[in-house]
Amino acid sequence: MGKKYIRELFAAKQITIASSKEQLFDAFLNDTANQQIAQQILENQQRLMDIWQYKNRLADIQQQPVTIPNATVGKPYQATLDFRQLNWSDVTWTAIEGLEEFGLQYDAATGAIEGTPVKPGDYRLRLQFRLAGGDAEAAAHEKLLPLVINPNPRSLWKNIPSDTADPFWKADEVAECAPLGDRWVTVASKRGRSHANVGSFRDDDYAFRHLEPSGWSVLAVSDGAGSAKLSREGSRLACAGITDYFEQYFNTAPTADIDKLFEEHASGTGMDTQKKINHLVYDTLGKAAFAVHKKLEDFATAQQVSIKDLHSTLIFVLLKKYAFGYVIMSFGVGDCPIGLLNKDCSAITLMNRLDVGEFGGGTRFITMPEIFTSDKFPTRFGFKLVPDFAYLMLMTDGIYDPKFVVEANLEKIDIWKTFLDDLNGNNPENTALPLGDHSPESAGRLAAWMDFWSPGNHDDRTLMIIS
Amino acid sequence: MRRLPVYLLLDTSGSMSGEPIEAVKNGVQIMISSLRQNPQAIETAFISIITFDSSARQAIPLTDLASFQMPDIRATGTTALGEALQLVSQCIDREVAKTTTEQKGDWKPLVFIMTDGVPTDSWQNGLTAFKQRKTAYTVACAAGHAADTAVLKQITENVVSLDTADSATISRFFAWVTASIGVTSTRVEDSGKEVTGLHELPPPPAELNIVV
Numbered sequence: 001m002g003k004k005y006i007r008e009l010f011a012a013k014q015i016t017i018a019s020s021k022e023q024l025f026d027a028f029l030n031d032t033a034n035q036q037i038a039q040q041i042l043e044n045q046q047r048l049m050d051i052w053q054y055k056n057r058l059a060d061i062q063q064q065p066v067t068i069p070n071a072t073v074g075k076p077y078q079a080t081l082d083f084r085q086l087n088w089s090d091v092t093w094t095a096i097e098g099l100e101e102f103g104l105q106y107d108a109a110t111g112a113i114e115g116t117p118v119k120p121g122d123y124r125l126r127l128q129f130r131l132a133g134g135d136a137e138a139a140a141h142e143k144l145l146p147l148v149i150n151p152n153p154r155s156l157w158k159n160i161p162s163d164t165a166d167p168f169w170k171a172d173e174v175a176e177c178a179p180l181g182d183r184w185v186t187v188a189s190k191r192g193r194s195h196a197n198v199g200s201f202r203d204d205d206y207a208f209r210h211l212e213p214s215g216w217s218v219l220a221v222s223d224g225a226g227s228a229k230l231s232r233e234g235s236r237l238a239c240a241g242i243t244d245y246f247e248q249y250f251n252t253a254p255t256a257d258i259d260k261l262f263e264e265h266a267s268g269t270g271m272d273t274q275k276k277i278n279h280l281v282y283d284t285l286g287k288a289a290f291a292v293h294k295k296l297e298d299f300a301t302a303q304q305v306s307i308k309d310l311h312s313t314l315i316f317v318l319l320k321k322y323a324f325g326y327v328i329m330s331f332g333v334g335d336c337p338i339g340l341l342n343k344d345c346s347a348i349t350l351m352n353r354l355d356v357g358e359f360g361g362g363t364r365f366i367t368m369p370e371i372f373t374s375d376k377f378p379t380r381f382g383f384k385l386v387p388d389f390a391y392l393m394l395m396t397d398g399i400y401d402p403k404f405v406v407e408a409n410l411e412k413i414d415i416w417k418t419f420l421d422d423l424n425g426n427n428p429e430n431t432a433l434p435l436g437d438h439s440p441e442s443a444g445r446l447a448a449w450m451d452f453w454s455p456g457n458h459d460d461r462t463l464m465i466i467s
Numbered sequence: 468m469r470r471l472p473v474y475l476l477l478d479t480s481g482s483m484s485g486e487p488i489e490a491v492k493n494g495v496q497i498m499i500s501s502l503r504q505n506p507q508a509i510e511t512a513f514i515s516i517i518t519f520d521s522s523a524r525q526a527i528p529l530t531d532l533a534s535f536q537m538p539d540i541r542a543t544g545t546t547a548l549g550e551a552l553q554l555v556s557q558c559i560d561r562e563v564a565k566t567t568t569e570q571k572g573d574w575k576p577l578v579f580i581m582t583d584g585v586p587t588d589s590w591q592n593g594l595t596a597f598k599q600r601k602t603a604y605t606v607a608c609a610a611g612h613a614a615d616t617a618v619l620k621q622i623t624e625n626v627v628s629l630d631t632a633d634s635a636t637i638s639r640f641f642a643w644v645t646a647s648i649g650v651t652s653t654r655v656e657d658s659g660k661e662v663t664g665l666h667e668l669p670p671p672p673a674e675l676n677i678v679v
Binding site: 148150151153157193194408 | 504509539567568656
């Protein structure tokens with residue numbers, strides 16, 4: 001027991017020990033009864049400080065911001081209350097009650113909160129804890145931990161059927177697999193989630209036809225503009241218009257002359273065959289495109305709507321098998337690509353130039369009269385003469401945006417190889433077409449594959465594969 | 468994936484303390500929760516919070532809605548609006564991806580500014596910097612009569628004012644901001660088109676006066 005301590009205690013009350021009283025003070029300190037009193041003061045002081053420290057520490061912990069990452073329904077979750085990092089070495093016991101309700105569990109030994117959340121919402125978890133030095137019998141302390149459980153984004157999308165009573169209704173989903181000359185066509189067109197969510201229509205469309213006796217096949221894909229109110233009919237008319245046009249055209253066209261031109265070109269026997277072919281492609285496909293444009297214009301007039309309400313992109317291909325290989329001619333307006341993969345899939349030919357918004361000054365539609373007078377019109381045509389090919393694909397941006405992302409990737413064979421692998425089942429959903437299989441199930445499988453999930457990409461999807 | 472960046476510039480000067488700042492915090496919180504229910508917004512919208520009082524700081528960098536956590540915001544000091552404009556310009560440069568032939572960039576950012584006073588810093592430099600950045604639209608909100616709508620009009624043509632900076636009015640403002648972000652994210656996902664101005668947004672509630 002310090003003499004100094006008692007002296008300071010007295011000094012705090014302005015009691016000083018005069019030097020003449022030093023002896024008396026020593027005797028006072030040696031008195032056992034007085035020593036006990038002093039001891040008690042010390043113990044009480046210590047206790048008081050301990051209680052204060054405890055309360056102080058408790059308040060610190062309760063005010064300490066502790067954040068745990070947000071969870072998402074259906075997505076495995078793992079967060080840890082790192083006691084060391086939180087400076088909680090004096091926290092001797094913890095528990096979180098009621099976590100099971102959210103599909104989570106708390107491991108007090110490791111501080112881990114784990115599980116697969118089942119219920120979305122903004123919650124406050126009640127973390128119960130005890131501190132070293134606390135009363136083990138008393139109720140545990142409590143701290144609220146905010147926890148956000150996000151809904152599974154996929155569960156937020158509604159699938160509202162479109163109105164079948166609408167005059168320009170079309171099926172929300174179609175898929176076909178059919179022979180096309182000596183090849184096969186597998187095609188599916190699906191309403192995007194953004195349309196399904198509000199019960200609006202599929203704006204994409206397609207058409208194909210194999211024409212005999214000419215031997216030509218015609219393929220078309222169109223994407224109706226989202227902002228145009230009758231574009232679903234615009235895209236349908238555009239595709240049907242192309243197949244109808246060529247059906248009639250080849251009834252009367254000089255097909256023998258056309259065949260001869262390609263044969264001469266292939267064997268290198270004719271004169272100026274490239275020039276003649278260029279002219280043929282430009283003339284034949286250009287007239288077809290313009291005929292479709294006129295047809296849309298007439299429809300708009302008859303319906304008393306603006307042709308802008310029918311805004312649709314259009315790509316189409318004429319394909320024919322010859323003894324020397326295949327002739328492929330194409331036309332495109334808008335941002336839908338036509339890709340031709342060679343026999344061993346080692347090279348890709350992008351048949352058309354895309355009208356891409358940001359760089360091309362906005363996309364273009366078959367419904368725009370100015371495309372026919374633009375000096376860019378001749379760049380809309382494509383021609384290829386190949387001994388054979390693996391696949392010819394026509395698609396809308398609903399496929400190309402998620403799978404190719406940017407235009408530049410459409411000319412990269414590696415990206416196409418990844419795309420082919422994807423179609424063959426190398427995808428998170430493990431859905432396989434697979435390519436080259438032409439069974440009655442193929443159409444349904446392509447439609448199923450087309451359900452792939454890609455955040456931010458919920459447009460209508462149309463993919464036509466000639467294999 | 469193309470993100471829709473949303474910058475919220477919030478005045479946290481001393482005059483906002485008490486009811487207004489609590490209303491702002493509450494408004495942002497409710498906004499985040501309700502946007503999380505919107506399938507398009509939860510995928511595309513990314514939110515950043517910039518607060519400005521005696522200086523400006525980015526309290527939350529551009530963060531997706533699913534992982535967003537509300538920061539602690541306190542009201543104190545003066546109104547460095549100019550610095551906030553300077554800062555949001557830098558954030559846009561740093562955080563918003565540009566479209567190139569190799570990558571698809573983000574959508575143009577949306578900027579919402581809320582202030583209850585007049586700028587106390589030299590704000591012209593900040594304004595010049597901000598004007599050079601491309602936004603889909605910028606909306607400035609003058610909360611209460613002490614705010615200077617003439618200053619805000621120089622920042623953007625889209626200025627709204629609230630008669631009072633009480634919690635009911637502020638919450639209506641954030642409800643409208645929520646609807647605007649929702650509409651914009653749906654629009655960019657559906658049609659690939661940006662929203663360009665106030666006229667394309669949901670009509671503001673009666674508490675919001677459009678400053679012309």
